[in-house]
Amino acid sequence: MKNKALIVAVSEFTTLVQSKAFLIGLLMMPVFMGVAMGVQRFTRDSTDIKDRPFVVVDRSGALLGPLQAAADAWNRASEGAGTRTQPRFLPSAGSFEAGDEQARAALSDRVKRDEIYAFVEIPADVLNPDTTSSISYYSNHPGYRVLPSWIEATANREILNQRFRSASIDRAVVNRLTQRVEVSQLGLIAREAGGGIRAATKVDRVRTTAIPLGMMMILLFSVMSSAPQLLNSVIEEKMSRISEVLIGSITPYELMMGKLLGSAAVSVLLAMIYVSGGVFMANRYGYGDAIRATDLAWLFLFLSMSVMMFGSIFITIGAACTDLKDAQGMMTPAMLLLMLPWLTWFSIINAPESPMSIALSLFPTATPFLMLMRIAIPPGPPVWQIALGVVLTTITAIGFVYAAGKIFRTGLLMQGKAATFGEMWKWVRAD
């Protein structure tokens, strides 16, 4: 007898790779990454260069001059290569008594009329080391941090200089004595086959962050591009009564397995395309050796497991619902499970050995994604954790496929109303 599950798998595969969803899935990751890089570059290159005139009311009499000099230097630097990359800071002198609220209001009006961008009040005792007063910065652009930060840094630098001078301490000496010492993060020294020693290399963030994250994302996008499609496919078959025709030719279990295999094949194809692109880019930028064959083997193993798990979940939802509207409510917990690795990868990258990272990477639906990341971050987790993760995930995947088979068998031919979780549990327990 021909393997009917395989016939279904081939049909599902052909349908999926010809669908718009596949094309979107294929482009999703490069587009997503491209957009992220593009946005970064855009925000870096497209800074706000509007002039920032501001009034300085310097009651100390010591800071206006240095601020103006620093602003000149800033403005010259910002026009370095002929194209301005930063706004010009244009301080001007102002004067009023500390208690003169009318004067403050008048300056505020000028800000509102866009004649000036802000105004600053520097208290008279600002040079006194025991002062408790602060420099006040007034503006109606609270979100713009560049100018107040610059004023704070520039004023403090000058205040410290003047305080050191008053105390007859040479600032240059202080700077030299307070020079910070950097901690250089290195790998380990390696013993070579001939008995030689290979020097330790500096820890490279591309190897410890970008590659593990990239692998996790390949896995996630590959699963997301195919598994949820199973829900649409099952609902279409139910609504169009195709399932009745199919079940007249094939057992529900064969049909479900065919769908899962087809979906897995699509995920593997997507992952292979992504991995090829990744390897190409890694080689181009000199990181070819950072992508290990064993890591890729883990990626494809975990990919198969996650497609089985999430495919079963989405098939179950499709079989239990009668239309896409019904399915929306049930989709939420499934999507949360699928998004869990995306929501937690940051803590794994920062502390792969923390109890939190270990616990998350042993949570079966997250294991394929997070354990893969931990494996890709040198030196990788202990073998027992990998083995435990694989065992738990395998048991979960088998359990999901088993339960999905039972629910699929009954739900597929059910019309009219969506099944409740209680009904589904009853179907799973039925002989």
Add this chain to the structure above:
Amino acid sequence: MPAVTTAIRLSGVSKKFNGIPAVDGLTLAIPTGSIYGFIGPNGSGKTTTLRMIMHLLLPDEGQIEVLGSAQTVAARDRVSYLPEERGLYKKMAVRRLLRYYGRLKGRSLAELDPAIDEWLARLGMDGWGERKIDTLSKGMTQKVQFVAAVVSKPDLLILDEPFSGLDPVNAEALKDSVLEIRRRGTTVVFSTHDMATAEKMCDRIFMIFRGRKVLDGTLQEIQAQYGFDTIRLRTAAGAPILDGMAGVESVNDYGQLQEVRVSGDPQQFLQQLAARTAVHHFEITRPSLHDIFVRIARPTEA
């Protein structure tokens, strides 16, 4: 394998949904090579019966044997099923869909391709193989459904309302195809609400009502149960002349023609009628299948 003379045998089959019987103690034997019509009002249990035969539903009680096997799953590849109206992937091209369904019945592409070409040509769909299903008209879609059911050369073909919604030309083409596949040895079971089609095409007719079998036999056998109790007549005055006439039990008015059941002597009724209006046609006959159907089903539909 010995020839099986009964394609489908149901013995005491019952099925309930939420405690309400959909099929109740149904016993039926469908001879191999016959065309068997299932009739009955909506919700009477026709589709449930067809689904149990297809193993889509399991009976609560009783036994079902299909093509000699009590395990209806075993006969799966030899049985084809056409659900009412739908059952096709909208975005799939016709040939791909027909190949897919055929392959699921265990046929090879070498067997399927000539059969697909033959049936598409027979149904006037030459060159439609690459068209997507959602670009086809309803009639064309129904013909594709039919081809999907027959390309695997089934021994038993089960059709749920195959003629509903078809224009006369497409209905004629589908009727010829059903007869052709029967000539090739396939047993055909179909459900229909079109009594004229059932009368003309079926070797035997089975009526189910409230889950129970109420009719089963050839048209002649069924009509014989009712005798010559129907008068078909056409008069100058039409149906209104029958109002208040003595002995008239029921009138089925077709506009130009009325079917009347009377108590007492039909000759006396004729004399009475002729005294009132010009009688153009007066025929004492057996009731039509439509009339029998209505007589059984009307009390509940009122």
